[in-house]
Amino acid sequence: MKGKGKGKGKGIKGIEFFFVAYVIIVIFTALAGFRFVSVYFGSENKTQDSQTYDKYYVIISDNNQSSFWKSVYEGAYNHGLDNNVYVEDLAATMSDNYSKEELMKIAIASNVDGIMISADDSEEMTELINEAMSRNIPVVTLYNDALNSERISYVGVSNYNIGGEYGRQALSLATTEANNNPDKDVIDVVVLVNQTPTSGQMMVYSTIQEAFDNDALADKLQLSIEKIDNSNTFTAEETIRDIFINREAPDIIICLSELDTVCVYQAVIDYNKVGMVHILGYYESDSILQGIDRNIIDSTIKVDTTQMGEYCIDALFEYDKVGFTSQYFAVDVEVINKDNIDEYMEVTDNEA
């Protein structure tokens, strides 16, 4: 600023520039502060504006942890979303463990728009289903039916088909076994059922029996049932191990649930019965597929679980619309064994 004239002009401009820059900095920092806060508010608010749905269905399964039932739920859930229906796995929302009957009561009291339940033929269940129906809550039985109830529909596999399939598989194994050990008098075949077998399980059992009766090896084949205590969470596994401890290991074990299959699979390994005990499993979870791949499980029944879930929604939707629906939806069934394991493994791998 020593120079006069030019220098003076520059000085004033410099001060003005400095001043403007300063004000800009202050305003910018203040705005940044506000922005920061508003971002925090924004993230809070976003969680609040949620989508609403026309209908609210609940699904009550045997075991919401198993991949079988998870897959069923997923099928139903996704299909529900397509129709603006929210499907909830009721057991998953509760912090306590409740029985299916209790969950049923909760669903009824919650006044939901529809219930999908893996039912049974017990009186209590039938009564609860009837009560729900009387309170205008349509009930679809899923996988396990309650024959005497007023449920609008049953979605499940054809137990007759399954039984026939198991019978065929078992006979094929028995024939191989008989050929390998001609001296063997008895080929022991065990079917694992619930403590109180459902009608479906009994249907499977009798269809297998029927298949055996018509076979040449009928004299040698000895079909029996083992009741698996599924009254609480861990008993099934213990009961299955008891089979290997308390009696001579059967030649063929036919499992009618995913959990049973996995437990038997593990028990066979643990008790060193690989190759001596043939396993006919149920459902195609990763570990079961692995078992087939390793030649420990002979075959398994694949149920199209997604389709099962979708059919439930369709049934409830149709009932809601026109007041009635088909009494029975049959879900597709396939057999997975060593021959076609690769395609399922690939699918699973790809999915993974």
Add this chain to the structure above:
Amino acid sequence: MRRNYRDLSIQGKMAIVYIFASVLVLIVNLSLLFGINALLLKLETTYQDNLDLNEINMALDDVQNSMTEYLNVKTTDALENYYISEDNFREKIETLNSVVTNSSYSRIERNIKFMSEDYLDVVSQTIEAKRGRNVEKYRIRYENATELYNYIGSYIDSLNNQQFVNNSESFVELSKGLRITENISITVMVVVIISNIFVILRYSSQITKPLKELSKSADEVAKGNFDIDLVEAESHDEVGVVTNAFNQMVINIREYIQRIKESMENERKHKENALKMETHLKDAQLKYLQAQINPHFLFNSLNAGAQLSMLEGADKTYDYIQNMAVFYRYNLNKADSVITLKEEIDLIDIYIYILNVRFSGEINFEKNIDEKCLNATIPSMTLQPIVENCVNHGIREMAGEGVITLSITRTLDNICISIKDNGKGMSQETIDKIINGTYRNDGLSMDSNGIGIDNVINRLRLFVDSDDVINIISEGEGKGTEVVIYLPINDEGIDYV
């Protein structure tokens, strides 16, 4: 605006700068506080959902307890409690969401709401049955109610748990936010304060800069250096006023110094002149004294001669001796001072008289004098030596009657004193030498009173402070010489009076 800012007083300027800085800090502070406050509010409400749920749970307990109590004791109080708690509970569940959404909380809320309504129905039926004393009925209904009560409790618990987990997550998030906000606040405050410091320094230096320049200049002036650049007044505040006053002061001081220098120069010249004059006078006196061995003795002797001639009745001798005495007294008394023209002319008269006595009336002295000029002053012994020169060098060496003419006239600017003789005259070369002061005479003539023409010229020049004070005119050999002295007249009238 800038014009206005420049016109402000220093106090005003400083106040504006400081107020501006403070307001900025205030604004930034407020905005940050607002942000932090909003976060804190959010933080406070984080667990509000859980608190609300707990209240619902407590209200539910109240309903269940009051119902149980009524069933047990059937008192009016218990019934009243039941009604109150039922109202309370109903009010609370009214606020719950009843729409199905993809948020699990809202769905659980919806379920709790419907279950609670169902539960209240069952409870009121139980109470009705109790009133109707239908034991079997109210027992079953009580069981149903209790079952529902447990389910609802369990549902509330699971919702509470889920919300607690979620709220804890947002609590952690908010805590993080608070911490970040705190850091940002500190950073922003530091930035703003540093910027403020810069702004204040910048503007205050703008205010004090002219003051510094002024003080620097003042310091220079105090050291005696007046040759400084004038400080430019950029503003119209107090500093501007002081700067302008300072500039004016410096200009005035410079002028005064210039004037004093000039007058001192003049005075010095004057003093120099006086000194020179004195020197020349002293020189003349010395020469005079060398010539006149003892003037007092001569003077007294002449006086004694005059008295003797009077006693003897020799009047002419008396007059002659008397005039001689006057001539020497004059020389003795007035030699060192300035006298009037009249006195000088008297002296010439006496001198001519003496010469005429000596040379028996050979010299004819004519006077043509403007009486008004007689009071003009002139250094003593200036005209007499000129006349002496006329006699010694002009007339004495010629044949025939010598005439010396003294005329004093007055022009517009000068008094002209002309002394003219009809003697032998002189060459122009000689005249130039005399005027230039380079003429050297070979000693004093015997009839001289000791003062040379160059001395006279020098004294006259010093006296009037001009070289043109004297002029010598001669038309050539045998045509006489005229010496003219010009005494300037100043504005006040006749100078040298």
